[in-house]
Amino acid sequence: MGGLVVGFAVLSTLPVPGVLGIWVRGLLFVAIPLAVFAWAVPGHWRVIFRRPQALDPIWALGFGMLGVLVVLALGILLADSADFSANPLSSALLDMTPAEQVLVFLGLVPQLLGEELLTVLPFLALLSWLRPRLRMNTAVALAGLGAVLLFSAAHLPTYDWNLVQCFVVVGAARVVLLTAFVTTGSVWVSTAAHVLSDWALLGLIVAVG
Numbered sequence: 001m002g003g004l005v006v007g008f009a010v011l012s013t014l015p016v017p018g019v020l021g022i023w024v025r026g027l028l029f030v031a032i033p034l035a036v037f038a039w040a041v042p043g044h045w046r047v048i049f050r051r052p053q054a055l056d057p058i059w060a061l062g063f064g065m066l067g068v069l070v071v072l073a074l075g076i077l078l079a080d081s082a083d084f085s086a087n088p089l090s091s092a093l094l095d096m097t098p099a100e101q102v103l104v105f106l107g108l109v110p111q112l113l114g115e116e117l118l119t120v121l122p123f124l125a126l127l128s129w130l131r132p133r134l135r136m137n138t139a140v141a142l143a144g145l146g147a148v149l150l151f152s153a154a155h156l157p158t159y160d161w162n163l164v165q166c167f168v169v170v171g172a173a174r175v176v177l178l179t180a181f182v183t184t185g186s187v188w189v190s191t192a193a194h195v196l197s198d199w200a201l202l203g204l205i206v207a208v209g
Contacts, residue, residue, distance in 0.1 A: 001125065003036025004118055008154060011114065019103045026111035033117050048120060048187045059189050063180035064196030067173045071201060074169045082164040093202065094209040101206065105199055112194045116187050118154060119178055123147035140182065148174045173197070 011029040014021070038045040075084065093101055126143035134142070152171040159165045177197075181190040 001122065003033035004121060007032035007114060008118065011111065012157070019100055019107060022104055022107040022111070026107055026109075026114060029114035030110050030117065033114070033121065037117075037121060048124075048181075048185075050186045050188075052186075052188060056184065056186065056189050056192070059180060059184050060192035060196060063176055063190070063193035064200070067176045067193060067197035068200050070172050070176055071169060071197070074172055078164060078168065082162065082168075084165050084169075085160040085162050087158060087202075090202065090205045090209075093206050105202070108198060108202075109191075109195055112198060113187070113191045115151070116177070116181070116191045116194060119147045119151045119174060120181055120187055120190070122150050123178065123181075144175070144178055144182070147178060 007029045010032065011025045014025050014028070016024045034045070078084075089104070093104060096104065123143050123146070126146045127139055130139035130142055133139075148171050149167070151174045152167045155166045155170050156162075159170075177190050177194050180193045181187060184190075
């Protein structure tokens, strides 16, 4: 958890401008907590990065599409009752050249892997503590709830502390992506689904803009 805190602080505050900053912050956001995780569970940290399987692309595409549908549906349903805030990256992309936009989209890949670690590692930590005390289904549900709430709270500064946007819309999308990990046991699958959904949503904004 300490490694995640440091990694998130670097992602949020490291003063490297432009596209280079997106890449540097994203890579450090992955490297720091992953290095601490490898130190904490020597020889076992690779278990969340299981070897890719034939159905993984289908799982990733399915969960990615479901995430997009959930975000769009909740956005439409809550548009009149919640004053949603735009992601600052959306506005920045509209001012970039096509080449810069491509570099930003690619630079999001390590950051989104880091966001998966920001969810999966707390989920596993909570699950390891809850499992001896509760039935497995209950332990998984409570660990998932804790991880989703943590992920949602981490997005509050991005969306101007809009509670509905973060804990309902972002939280629901996070449930979909965490389900991808629980279903497949692979961070690669949940990351691929996350990348596909974010690329689709940001691409839609760029196209409309």
